[in-house]
Amino acid sequence: MRTRSFRMFVSIATPIHKRRHVMVRISEDLIRRRAEHNNGEIFSLEEVSLHQQDIERIEHIHSWCRDLRILYLQNNLIPKIENVSKLKKLEYLNLALNNIEVIENLEGCESLQKLDLTVNFVGKLSSVESLKHNLHLRELYLVGNPCAEFQGYRQCVIACLPQLQCLDGKAIGRAERIQALQELDVVRKRIIEQEAAYSEKREKQKMNGLREMEDQGQTQNHTQINQLVGKTQTGMTHQNQESSSHTDGEIKEREFWEKPCAFTPESRLEAHRHLEEKKKTKERERENHEAKTPRSLITADGRVLNLNEPKLDFSLTDDVNNNCMLLDLHVYRHLDTSLLDVDVQPTYVRVTIKRKVFQLVLPAEIKPDSSTTKRSQTTGHLLLTLPLAQGEIKPKKHIAKPNSTRGEPKSEKNKTGMSLGRELLEVDPSKSLAENLANIVSKGKDFSHQPQQDLQAHQHCGFEGRPVSKDFVDDPEVPPLM
Secondary structure (H helix, E strand, C coil): CECCCCCCCCCCCCCHHHCCCCCECCCHHHHHHCCHHHCCCCCCCCEEECCCCCECCCCCHHHHCCCCCEEECCCCCCCCCCCCCCCCCCCEEECCCCCCCCCCCCCCCCCCCEEECCCCCCCCHHHHHHHHHCCCCCEEECCCCHHHHCCCHHHHHHHHCCCCCEECCEECCHHHHHHHHHCHHHHHHHHHHHHHHHHHHHHHHHHHHHHHHHHHHHHHHHHHHHHHHHHHHHCCCHHHHHHHHHHHHHHHHHHHHHCCECCCHHHHHHHHHHHHHHHHHHHHHHHHHHHHCCCCCECCCCCECCEECCCCCEEEEEECCCCEEEEEECCCCCCCHHHEEEEECCCEEEEEECCEEEEEECCCCECHHHCEEEECCCCCCEEEEEEECCCCCCCCCCCCCCCCCCCCCEEEECCCCCEEEEEECCCCCCCCHHHHHHCCCCCCCCCCCCCHHHHHHHHCCCCCCCCCCCCCCCCCCCCCCC
């Protein structure tokens, strides 16, 4: 007997014969998500990890993953080894921390080299003889099983499996094997007696477990009725009812885990279902709380709010070379990608992580259709590439400027309001265009009727009015100086 670390939860309002448990099944989507390193392809998969998934039956793997070499199924609720005989290339099978009681159905695994059954409930040690057909089996782990406590356990396994080289992490020597073969007949009789005693013990455990479940269901139903009657008679307020319910829940939870019980497959299922029901209760309470107090992501006037419910670190940087922004969101490393939901809008980004919202308003408008999302396989971070929108005219706020005094020079300024150093003269609108053009040539001088030589001489005089030299000869082939 040990302190209870496994116990089944029985709902107060549900009779024992009406309780149902939804079994976790191995689905194609589950395996495909575990095949990210193989581009999501499952038919050519050589390694798959399905540990800690609360799986209660091995199925479909032998049909979908024929080339499998390594299969991890540890820490589940599997009671029987089945549907793996067609995995001819399987080399390593890990079934530690499950509810397996018999070693069976592994004859077809021709390439099996390592089998891990640590901390299961194998009590029929004679079933280890079924591994004789696995000629390539080199390592076997049975530590933590009831059969490992049998007297002569190691000698029996070594004698039954001549191909075995290592048992429970300890190498098998030649002298140890010879001695085990010599004592096999005596050891086998002793093992059969211990198996019979354990089998009788298991039957009692099963009967006691069923009886205890029925008694517990009846007790809890009576307790619920008495509580309802007591609350009705005393006229307790709603607040007092909630306080009393919360206190009763804490007491029952403490009693559940502190009550001694045997370590059996049934007790493991009890603990799992208890935790599962507790998790569902918390989810229902959270959903009710969210329904009563709905969160606001966008205000009534259309303003988007910044929100970081999962409290994740992030960084938003500009990639000038690619004309885009990069949002690096530090998502939990071991979080499944299926629990992430990304929504990219022109002015904001929203990422939902296990029903918790991360929302960020962007400083510039982007192109949602061209945005991409990637997740790092090493850090788990989520990287969003957000291309900036181009060629769009955005309205600008009009700033009224004071009228300048006529005739004063105006200084040209850049967008920041800084003077560029150039001054523009104000044109008098009262003067006509013809009069301005006429003033280009000085009045009183008419160059239209002068000879060509005199006109060129006048041009070559320069701006300072210097006279033409006496030795000057007009050569028409030489271009005039400008």
